[in-house]
Amino acid sequence: MKHDPKKHDSDCMIAYGVDTFGDRWSLLVLRDMMLYGKRRYNEFLASNEQIATNVLATRLKHLECEGIISKERDPENRRSFVYSLTEKGVALAPVIIEIMRWSSSHMKVNARRRKLLDRIDNDREGILADIRAQTPIMPPPPPRAAL
Amino acid sequence: MKHDPKKHDSDCMIAYGVDTFGDRWSLLVLRDMMLYGKRRYNEFLASNEQIATNVLATRLKHLECEGIISKERDPENRRSFVYSLTEKGVALAPVIIEIMRWSSSHMKVNARRRKLLDRIDNDREGILADIRAQTPIMPPPPPRAAL
DNA sequence: ATTTATGCTTGCAAAAAGCAAGTGAAAACG
DNA sequence: CGTTTTCACTTGCTTTTTGCAAGCATAAAT
Numbered sequence: 001m002k003h004d005p006k007k008h009d010s011d012c013m014i015a016y017g018v019d020t021f022g023d024r025w026s027l028l029v030l031r032d033m034m035l036y037g038k039r040r041y042n043e044f045l046a047s048n049e050q051i052a053t054n055v056l057a058t059r060l061k062h063l064e065c066e067g068i069i070s071k072e073r074d075p076e077n078r079r080s081f082v083y084s085l086t087e088k089g090v091a092l093a094p095v096i097i098e099i100m101r102w103s104s105s106h107m108k109v110n111a112r113r114r115k116l117l118d119r120i121d122n123d124r125e126g127i128l129a130d131i132r133a134q135t136p137i138m139p140p141p142p143p144r145a146a147l
Numbered sequence: 148m149k150h151d152p153k154k155h156d157s158d159c160m161i162a163y164g165v166d167t168f169g170d171r172w173s174l175l176v177l178r179d180m181m182l183y184g185k186r187r188y189n190e191f192l193a194s195n196e197q198i199a200t201n202v203l204a205t206r207l208k209h210l211e212c213e214g215i216i217s218k219e220r221d222p223e224n225r226r227s228f229v230y231s232l233t234e235k236g237v238a239l240a241p242v243i244i245e246i247m248r249w250s251s252s253h254m255k256v257n258a259r260r261r262k263l264l265d266r267i268d269n270d271r272e273g274i275l276a277d278i279r280a281q282t283p284i285m286p287p288p289p290p291r292a293a294l
Numbered sequence: 295a296t297t298t299a300t301g302c303t304t305g306c307a308a309a310a311a312g313c314a315a316g317t318g319a320a321a322a323c324g
Numbered sequence: 325c326g327t328t329t330t331c332a333c334t335t336g337c338t339t340t341t342t343g344c345a346a347g348c349a350t351a352a353a354t
Contacts, residue, residue: 010195010196011195011288012175012178012195012196012288013246013247013250013251013254013260014174014175014178014182014243014246014247014250015175015196016250016253016254017174017246017247017249017250018171018174018175022169022170022171022174023169023171023310024165024169024170024310024311025311027161027164027165027169028159028161028162028165031159031161035161040331040332041331041332041333042330042331042332045332048158048159049159049162050312051312052311052312052313053313053332053333053334054311054312054313054333054334054335055310055311055312056332056333057332057333057334058310058311077320077321077330077331078319078320078321079319079320079321079330079331079332080320080330080331080332081331081332088252088253091249091252092249094245094248094249095242095245095246095249096161097245098241098242098244098245099160099161099164099242100160100161100164101241102164102238102239102241102242103160103161103163103164103167104160105235105238106163106235107160107163113160141158141159170341171342172342187300187301188300188301188302189299189300189301192301198343199342199343199344199345200301200302200303200344200345201302201303201304201342201343201344202341202342202343203301203302204301204302204303205341205342224299224300224351224352225350225351225352226299226300226301226349226350226351226352227299227300227301227351228300228301
């Protein structure tokens with residue numbers, strides 16, 4: 001399934017980005033793919049932020065539509081699908097990296113994060129290669145306590 | 148006016164960014180400040196994207212609340228206010244830059260944009276200094292034709 | 295004194311997100 | 325083979341956010 005990408009109503013580089021991934025959820029899905037190597041619907045659903053099933057479906061369709069991710073059947077399990085970053089999606093890694101860098105200056109940085117930030121400074125190429133290869137670059141966060 | 152920043156419900160660097168500037172308008176306001184040197188309410192309103200007055204007011208309050216921008220009375224015109232980027236706001240420049248870089252690979256790049264992108268590659272420090280000084284780094288886009 | 299500029303606020307409509315439940319097809323289980 | 329479970333959604337409804345048009349308050353200009 002592949003629709004026409006929607007027309008962006010403003011001829012501006014920032015507006016293009018906002019239209020493409022600037023909603024409440026798209027960047028979190030991309031984070032799951034780039035940092036944690038997630039590739040399946042139920043993996044995205046399991047994130048700490050608790051996205052609703054219908055919203056996730058809509059976002060995945062939109063990202064696919066925009067050419068950021070692609071969707072294929074899992075060859076090993078015919079009822080499952082695997083989502084992957086396209087080249088256009090992998091190219092978003094520097095945006096994710098700069099957001100992490102910025103946020104890290106304004107929140108507590110634990111050991112997991114410190115390690116990743118150090119690697120961003122010292123092995124940027126390696127990180128980009130891992131993202132391209134869909135290798136996780138950070139251990140997943142502990143699941144938040146159930147209510 | 149300065150409220151407590153709102154509590155972010157996920158302990159994640161990307162979620163922090165999304166909570167802070169990840170809505171449909173904040174990045175466009177920051178673009179107006181960083182690229183075009185805009186500093187006033189009616190300048191933001193005049194952007195091509197047509198933000199509603201109440202939404203702009205809400206976004207400015209939120210950004211101020213998060214410590215990204217500050218608001219002062221214009222000393223020369225007592226009914227006007229001037230918004231400025233704080234250090235925390237200036238620190239977002241690399242995010243804006245990477246979004247522009249990414250978008251430029253996926254849309255037509257005209258001469259204005261080409262020039263800025265070249266300067267990003269060759270004079271990054273100069274750009275960051277201009278953003279800090281609130282000097283425009285790009286000519287404003289032509290206003291879109293009225294309907 | 296009246297009009298205009300500036301930066302909003304208010305009230306209501308429309309769109310998007312959130313929640314709970316249900317669906318359909320493939321796989322696993324007995 | 326029949327039933328249950330898994331997986332990836334969809335549907336219907338409520339709540340929240342966004343968008344639009346109008347109005348308002350204060351300062352400045354005429």
